[in-house]
Amino acid sequence: MEADADMDEFPLPNVEAGTLSLVVRFMEHHREDPKYKPFSGDEKGNSLKGCCTDPWDPHYFDAVVPDDKLVDLLLASNYMDIGQLLRLCAKTMALKKVAGDGIPQFMKQLIENYQA
16 A cells, blocks of 8 residues: 555546446456456457456456446547457447447447537
């Protein structure tokens, strides 16, 4: 804890607190494995369970990340340059949103939810 007191704060204006907590949870889980790769080589599966190297990842996206926060998490992982999380978000989004609703409906929802 003493080291934390010496750290400088830095703003993350593009990441809301709730989304940041999801990012931190992901990072804390994977911090012990610096060579972590989210996929076993085949990202073309029809479920996260079939292509993830860590069984925790599908659970994280099914039980922890609310569907309405998935785009926020994808944007945060891109903004913070967390490639593994970004790839998992994109795969989850493709499976949940695009496959479920179809691309036109998904794009309509995306535009409605994230217009400036």
